[in-house]
Amino acid sequence: MRHQKNKGLWWYFVSLVFIIILVFILISSPLVFLYIHFGNLDAHGRNPFPPVMTIILFSLVIGTTITIMVGRKILSPITGFSNAAKEIASGNFHIHLDESHRVREIREVAHHFNIMVQELRSIETLRNDFVVNVSHEFKTPLAAIEGYATLLQEPNLTRAEHDEYTGMIIDSARQLSSLSGNILKISKLENQEMLTELINYRLDEQIRQALLLLESLWAPKQLLLNLELTELLYYGNEELMLQVWLNLLGNAIKFTPEGGEISVTLQLTDSGISASITDTGIGMTKNVRKHIFEKFYQGDPARSAEGNGLGLPLVSRIVSLSGGTIEVSSEPGLGSTFTIVLPVAT
Template structure:
């Protein structure tokens, strides 16, 4: 756009210069010829035919270089006076003007052919008078101006392209810096700020405004963090003590009805504590979490250990748990958080899959990404609700009869985003497929291991 605008403006300027120079010179030539015709017409009126011929011969004699062109002929085009011998038959006629070439055929006594422009004047009695000018210098200047304009336009396009590329790269570089910094901030590094060059241009102003906004957001989030810590200190501890007191009371109560009531209160307290802890953990993860515990670990072994914990639960519901894990896939992250995430997903799959259902767990590499898929044949999630299940406390209508607080997938998403991964939900017809994609570090080739036992199928390919 810059190149087009710049080139267009220069083209308009060059066009004006061409019109002002070539147009002016052309009009001057035409006015000179018109003045010659007017002067000869006056001489004819005063002195008659012989006087006109004498004036023409006198003017030809005063102009040995032939800048002015005269030809006065009879009705049959026989020359009576002038500096050319023959009426030009080949030429371009435009609105009474004749453009032709002076050459030997016309009796031109110059070695080189020259362009000419003339006007025809009819003298009473059928006589013809041709008055013109040698426009060779005008045409040379015109060609010079045209070459200069063409060369100027070529240089203009080149400079415009260089300027446009430089402006585009400069703008794109500044925008890219803002984008990269913004992406890092969105991934949790709230301490980063967008650099400015100190030039006080629009980008510096934008960077300062964004940095001020980030400072304000950081202050607000720090305030939320302090509030969360205060809640954890002021409420979680009393709630834990209340739960322990209820549990101690449960040991002392002998009445069966009262024992059930106290046990129910203990279960409710446990649910409150679990919800409270999940909320605090999600808040901390969404604020960027801590990456101090990030290290390299074997995800394949972690997934097998997690699945092993749920084998008995799957057996109790007569479910078939199929595990296919590619060996020795390693990632960089928080091992405890990933273990909790995987366990949460497996627990959901078992919980929402009916008896005699199927659950499949797969881990492999795909396009340099670690892909973990957990598929079940349970109640599934409607497509229109899949974007909502990651909201806190949101529960699908079909799952409200099951125990839970609607925070599981919110926690999973927070952990996955902390590890720069992505979570996807898709239909298993019936059931649901949950797919996690995480950055991969390394893979070691191994052998495929298969084991079928108590309804559990384990396959670990290389």
Template sequence: MIFSKTTRFKITILYMSILALTLGVFSILLYHNFRRSYFESVDNFISSRAQGIAYAIDAYWEEEHLETMKNGGVPGDVFSKVNNINFTRIAQRWIKEQSDDPRLMGILVWIFDARGNHIVSSRNISPAVGLPREVVSSLPDIKAGFRTLDLTLMEARTQSFRVYTLPVIENNRLAYIVQVANPLGGVYQALIRLKTILFILLPLTVFITGAVGVFLAGITLRPVDAMIKTIHQITAENLKLRVTIPDTKDEIKHLADTFNDMLERLDKTFTSQQQFLQDISHELKTPLTIIRGEIEVILKKKRPPEEYERVLKSALEEINRVSRIFENLLLLARFDSKKISLELKPLDINILIKDILDDTEQIARQKNIKITFLPASPAVIQADEYSIRRLVLNLLDNAVKYTPAGGDIRISTSWGNNLVVIAVSDTGPGISPEALPQIFDRFYRADASRSSDGFGLGLSIVKSIVQAHNGTIEVKSNPSQGTIFTVSFPV
């Protein structure tokens, strides 16, 4: 079998695709979340630094302001920070003094005046770096905001920075601008690392899961492979083979069980068909052999007419026997193929039995057998009269045939539980427990050597008739104590 067409392959591919899709979506969400929170933390960091710096410079300026006021009474507005040379100097001094402060270490700081001119920047920046162009163009009404910029610093190396621009307002006027930048190299590196891990992990996970899936599917489907192998070996002549039942409780076990049940039934049908054919051949062979033998003998020489008459009579007897067998077989075949059309009419069984007994009692009397009938009223069912007559006849015929002279036969009807029951019992030899399960089989006779006449088809026909009327038949027998057949029909 081509692997790409197997269920195992299809399930695995489907499973891998679903997994890849889920993991893909998951990875994208994860990456973007990480990226956002990285930027957020950098933004929080630089904005709080910028606020801190503005606050510290203002405090520093305030101190100087008070000092000067004490020393010489200069008018207040001279101390406005806006475009004030003194403020510039103080800001420059503050930055120089704080340059070693660890809080300013990893970041870059610029200060610009209200016109956007560069006042001072932290040591690690070449002065060439100014305000971003769009900030300059919107002066003096600028707003605090974040940007990502590529800056070329002293080492002439371009690097990405996250930049925060903070306008500091004094009396509703822009006093100066603090700008803080944080290199993004670390953030980008972390993101690239995350991306790489996700890129490697995703296909790897999908691949490993797929491989494990194929393996597991292989284990799960192994019993199916074994079943297929066995099934290949099964032919009409080889119906005894059975598939191995896996030691589980799953669908595959169920399949195997069902399959074996089917084989069992097929085997039974097939065997019984073969048996049936053998039996028919056997039944037909005997009368034909007898006829042929007698004719061959009588033709050897001229004989008196009585001789011919005797042989012809005997041949006629055998031919009658053969045609009775065929009649019975035909009837059975019709029941089997459900071709028989039952004329269902209300039928009073008691009247029917009385009618049959008129004939049967004569035969029984010859054998000195007493037949007792115990009718119960009402005993009316919907049934086909011809079939039921045949059924009762067959049961009574057996009872009379197998009960020795001086015996007793009882036939009774009873009514109850929505059932009409006919029971036929005798005081005959009974049926051995080994024979009991087979008496309804075609051509089965418990004692085939018994010289009594019959083909072993009577009870098969009885059973077919009972089934055609949705009834049931039971037999109870103890050797040497007689037999009782009980037939029940739904009302």
């Protein structure tokens, strides 16, 4: 295989302009010669060839100089793009190109390039955070399982100690199962652009069903439930929407103290189907409200063993895929209200 030299774009640009100048000279030289000839300049003993050669050499020098200067000016942004692309390929996502070039097309390319780099930087940050968080979330229950399993090997354990350790192992195993299940669900939903398996069903009955499934959580706390559920048909994915109610109601129950109150309303409004879940729990600060839909975020680290920070991000993604919106209003000590608005099937 014959070796082929690598030539830059600037070299091809200079060569192309040089050839154009040369062709122009070859075409114009006979015209100059004819002008000199018919202008009777030769009658005075002047040789026509030196002026022609002078014109050719002068044109070559001036044309090549201009080509080099203009070529470097025009092609320098492309060189910048190439160097920036190499940096990105090596993992450096902090590159920023100058967007103040005089040429509009180059400005636009630089602008879109910077947007691309910003998105790649965000994705890389999210990926790193996801790996760190997943590792941490798995490490905690695994360490608990290992620790309590080691304690079970101790001789002369009492029945109470044995039951306590096995109970902690079971709880940690359930936490792992819940975490892995939620990770799989949210990963699948993040790669979906639309929901499938849509059917018509009673949304008010689904909310009641969710409350019945959670009865073992709210009944011991003697919570007061206020339900104002309008009979409504909804066209959507029944299984995923049930997950929404289970997560929101589960959080309301978890953060509401004994003897508290949970109100659930469902009604048809001008904006669509509106569902609100209000509790009289501990509430949230402004900073917590800003991050509750982020994966693995725990507003109260002391309660990290009770969840994995994926419930609300999962709810947000399901609502978004359903074409709806979710909002939260909350103040510390005054409880929280989650409001979901879903579109009405037409």
